[in-house]
Amino acid sequence: MxxxxxxxxxxxxxxxxxxxxxxxxxxxxxxxxxxxxxxxxxxxxxxxxxxxxxxxxxxxxxxxxxxxxxxxxxxxxxxxxxxxxxxxxxxxxxxxxISPSEAVWRAQDKLITAWALEQSGVPTPRTCALVSSSEGGDHAVPSPPMAFPFIVKPRTSRGGRGVTVVDSAAEWTREVLERPGQVVQEFADGAEYAVQVYVPSGGDDVTSVVLEKTTLKQGRVGNAEAVRRVSPEEDADVAAVATDAVLALGLRGPLDVDVRRDGRGAPVVLEVNARFGANSAYAPELLARLLEEWNMTGADPGST
The missing domain is CATH 3.40.50.20 (Rossmann fold)
Known part of the structure; x- marks a missing residue:
């Protein structure tokens, strides 16, 4: 015990x-x-x-x-x-x-995460910093960096806090003036997934369980209010891109990866949480692997 x-x-x-x-x-x-x-x-x-x-x-x-x-x-x-x-x-x-410090730091900052994934060839939506310039004390609103709709969200946050879909120039102006220093990201409008991943200390034999977010708190974005576990064959490409992402970042242990399908139906990584996710009970393999790797094996952890 x-x-x-x-x-x-x-x-x-x-x-x-x-x-x-x-x-x-x-x-x-x-x-x-x-x-x-x-x-x-x-x-x-x-x-x-x-x-x-x-x-x-x-x-x-x-x-x-x-x-x-x-x-x-x-x-x-x-x-x-x-x-x-x-x-x-x-x-x-x-x-x-917990993962190594550098890997945790990269996953913590959504802008840095996107840069690291892009550099490693892992598909991720186009992402940039929301920066408003100033001249004479007045904020200048830059042109939208990409076509509407797109996402504005904090560089560091928990879950879906502060995530907004920007659909118009008026909304863009408000976001720039009220939320400088945020992240702007292309909006992938397909199905969204919470991929539960476990990477052992050696980095081999990774476990990836794909959960589809069937209902989102804010409709188009936000935390999952309901999920369903999909079969390995059903969304194998989603599991693969999530695995590539966590390995590219150098993460280890239990992880939670947000993935969406873009307009072409291809999976893209939105962000990575370097910890157990809210829906890990739908993937009890993660806790079981942790207990086994850390020599704490006992009764099997319960699932949903």
């Missing part, structure tokens, strides 16, 4: 892992910025409130809990924590399920 600590225990990804680990011999501690609901708390053996990742108290609090609870493995699921923990993984006091 191992003692595990999962961050973001009240969120979709952390809560999903808590549910999957119920019924296994492992003791699971959940931590979050806010107190958990009774339902969420029931998924863990013990829960704690911790500061935000951006707080100087975050790492000291985490180290204290690792020591107090005799934690063997930390599984981070909060996006903002990833580059911090990747940089100090050897100082936490437990093994941390």
């Amino acid at each position: 191992a003692r595990l600590l999962i961050t973001g225990a009240g969120g979709p990804a952390g809560g999903s892992l808590g549910r999957q680990l119920q019924g296994t011999p492992h003791a699971v501690v959940g931590v979050d910025m806010e107190p958990l609901s009774l339902d969420a708390e029931a998924r863990f053996d013990r829960t704690y409130v911790v500061p935000a990742a951006t707080s100087p108290d975050f790492l000291p609090r985490l180290r204290d809990l690792v020591r107090r609870e005799a934690i063997a493995v930390v599984i981070p699921t909060v996006q903002e924590e990833l580059p911090i923990l990747a940089g100090v993984a050897d100082l936490v006091g437990a093994r941390v399920v």
